[in-house]
Amino acid sequence: MKRIVVLGGGESGAGAAVLAHKKEFDVFLSDSSAIKPRYKEWLNKYGIRFEEGKHTEELILNADEVIKSPGIPDNAPLVVKIREKGIPVISEIEFAGRYTNAYTVCITGSNGKTTTTSLIYHMMQKAGLNVGLAGNIGNSFAYQVAECSYDYYVIELSSFQLDGIYNFKPDIAILLNITPDHLDRYDYKMQNYVESKFRITKNLSEDDCFIFCSDDSVTVEQLKRIVLRAQQLPFSQREKENQTAWLEDLDMFINYNNSDFSMSINDLSLKGKHNVYNSMAAGIAGHVLNIRKDVIRESLSDFQGVEHRLERVLTVRGVTYINDSKATNVNSAWYALESMTTPVVWIAGGVDKGNDYSELMELVKTKVKALICLGTDNSKLHAAFDGVVPVVVDALSAEEAVQQAYKLSAPGDTVLLSPACASFDLFDNYEDRGRKFKQAVRAL
Known part of the structure; x- marks a missing residue:
């Protein structure tokens, strides 16, 4: 045996x-x-x-x-x-894949994968498909293969899960973006991390679909290097030519098999530039799955979002508190700051994964009035932002951070927990960090 x-x-x-x-x-x-x-x-x-x-x-x-x-x-x-x-x-994904003939939609990327995975799952459920949610979110893929009989799975895949894949093959593979993350696991070499993400395309055949962001230069560069047999379905906010999904003014268009689908980005339930990308990827997947247009449109407009991802907690004394604890890398924090329209008291910090904060500099200068460093070692944050942000203070718990934010904010401000770092110096995981933040806000 x-x-x-x-x-x-x-x-x-x-x-x-x-x-x-x-x-x-x-x-x-x-x-x-x-x-x-x-x-x-x-x-x-x-x-x-x-x-x-x-x-x-x-x-x-x-x-x-x-x-x-x-x-x-x-x-x-x-x-x-x-x-x-x-x-x-x-990996568990490789093992479970041997024992199911279910149709799989797999999503990876440095940012937005949980949101996009949840959105596609929401859409497929709405369409009445018998679908499981697995991978980096939901229940174990292997456990569901053992205990349930789904016809479809939507699977969020991290680079660590992809590293253990050899023969597993998605029917639809989605790569949202690639920005530096987890470089501590990849000998601090970006190319190693890029290749890890591209393992999602490794076994794709002519019948499979590869959905990707053609505005992401790292993805496009890597695509030139590899032979990809799958049908390529790009999406873009900058280009129109040869795209499966694109933007014209405030309208998002999708053209898959002459489908001619459009909707206003004002009708998308998820706001911000990064969420337009996530909605495009989900919309294309919906078309490939032959989901009716009205169901796709409805799903994109009534999706409730993901806990710990730009999640509005409460407004206290005219100040809005937002939990973006899932932002465990610089690029995620960039998206969060980019979508802010009011002065920000920013709570950041934790376990640094080789972060380069310089790409946040312009946003921080224009949007952040105070920075609260939530971590056991905040030296890199101080080195980057002392003298750039008017007020920089330290905190050793979510409660202390929220108390500081309460003092430093004024009506009309936003207090944003978007750490740009992993959480395990002070918390069990990013969920624990987000829940403790919300608890502290509710206790104000």
């Missing part, structure tokens, strides 16, 4: 273990940290053997194949040992 070892007992790992068990493999799961009760329940329900708080090498290095959770880096000593023994290491 083939032995499968799963490294990591979170959503993706526990889900992969359940699917492997159902496919009658000899399964063992190992996590160096504590496993959450919810995932232990899954493992115990199926009698899957597991360990937590350690990795026992003799129980791992005898695997025929290892499924690695995306959070574990490739250069982790144990992963290096596994590879040296010639044991294949794959």
